[in-house]
Amino acid sequence: MKRDNASRAKRIKVRMKDLPFASRPREKLATLGRENLTNEELIAILLGTGSVKQNALKLSKTLLSQLPLANLAQASLSELIRLPGIGKSKASRISAAIELGNRLFAPASFTQTIIQSTQDVLLHLKDIVEKKQEYLLVFYLNARFELLQREIVGQGSLNSMMITPKEIFSHALSTPCVTLIVAHNHPSGDPTPSDDDIAFTTRIHEAGEIMSITLLDHIIVGKNGYFSFRENKTVMKKNQLTE
Numbered sequence: 722m723k724r725d726n727a728s729r730a731k732r733i734k735v736r737m738k739d740l741p742f743a744s745r746p747r748e749k750l751a752t753l754g755r756e757n758l759t760n761e762e763l764i765a766i767l768l769g770t771g772s773v774k775q776n777a778l779k780l781s782k783t784l785l786s787q788l789p790l791a792n793l794a795q796a797s798l799s800e801l802i803r804l805p806g807i808g809k810s811k812a813s814r815i816s817a818a819i820e821l822g823n824r825l826f827a828p829a830s831f832t833q834t835i836i837q838s839t840q841d842v843l844l845h846l847k848d849i850v851e852k853k854q855e856y857l858l859v860f861y862l863n864a865r866f867e868l869l870q871r872e873i874v875g876q877g878s879l880n881s882m883m884i885t886p887k888e889i890f891s892h893a894l895s896t897p898c899v900t901l902i903v904a905h906n907h908p909s910g911d912p913t914p915s916d917d918d919i920a921f922t923t924r925i926h927e928a929g930e931i932m933s934i935t936l937l938d939h940i941i942v943g944k945n946g947y948f949s950f951r952e953n954k955t956v957m958k959k960n961q962l963t964e
Contacts, residue, residue, distance in 0.1 A: 746778060760790055767814045772806030780806050794819050797854060797876065823848075834868040836860060839940065839949050842902055845871065846942045849906040857884060860902040861893055862937070869896045884921070886928035893934050900935040910944035914955070922950055 746762035755763070765781040772780055784804060788796055793815070801812035836842060842860065849856045857875035860868060872892050875884045893901060903925060907913075914922075922939040929936040938951040 761785060764815070767818055768807075768811050769814070775806060794822075795848075795852075797852070799854075799876075836862055836866050836868055836902065839938065839947075839952060842904060842938070842940055843942065843947060846904055846906070846940070846947075849904075850942050851944060852906055853908050855905050855908060857903070857905045859889055859892065860904070861896055861898040862900045862902070863897050864899045866900070869898055886925055889925055890928065890932055890934060893932075898934060900937045901929070902937045902940065904940040904942065907941055907943040912941040912943040912946055912948040914941055914948055914950070919955065922955070 746758060746765045749758055749762060750766060758766075761778060761781045764784060765777040768777045768780060768784075771777040775783060784807065785793070787804060796816075798812055798816045801807055801815055802809050804812075807815075834845075845860070846858070849858065854876055856873055859872050859874055861870040861872070863869055870892060874888055874892075889901070889903070892898075903922070905918075918939070918941065922936075925939070926936045938949055940950070941948045
């Protein structure tokens with residue numbers, strides 16, 4: 722019986738409200754300020770609640786033991802969801818917080834960003850170069866080549882994403898977009914376009930001509946470099962962008 726009681730005691734979860742008031746992350750945030758909280762405490766606030774086995778603070782520590790902060794910033798939503806005790810809701814809050822941080826500390830706001838060359842585009846693709854999944858991004862530009870919007874429109878291989886021209890151009894119709902640039906990464910590291918890449922680019926190029934929105938380029942990036950459809954005169958012709 723004593724053994725049963727001991728094992729049962731070990732299984733009892735220490736709830737956040739059972740912690741000393743001064744040790745609770747939310748209370749510490751209010752009294753000491755956010756700069757005085759640990760990474761575990763800040764993430765515990767994002768999590769909101771714990772799991773069946775762990776309170777929010779313990780779950781936060783477990784999360785960071787599996788994904789240190791630098792790796793956590795690069796984790797996709799699906800990777801976060803797969804972690805024990807996280808789930809879709811908690812993963813969404815973490816992902817949203819990371820994106821807000823990225824936007825806050827971006828080197829320049831989109832309204833000040835002008836895309837004048839392939840190299841300008843590559844600067845905005847560093848975050849997907851070493852991703853383990855393919856990410857499809859679209860850059861929407863106005864007549865002065867100012868970046869209006871950057872959207873992630875798909876995740877996975879181009880073949881599995883089944884992205885249609887409608888999904889690409891729907892964002893363009895809500896902005897003064899005149900031209901756009903498509904980009905995605907190859908997790909293999911080799912940026913050489915596949916047959917699916919070429920077919921996809923052809924569809925988007927032809928749809929753009931019908932809608933009078935020019936596809937300036939489709940850029941593929943990988944650890945081993947990049948491939949520009951425009952520079953290689955594949956599908957589209959040379960246009961105003963410099964190399």
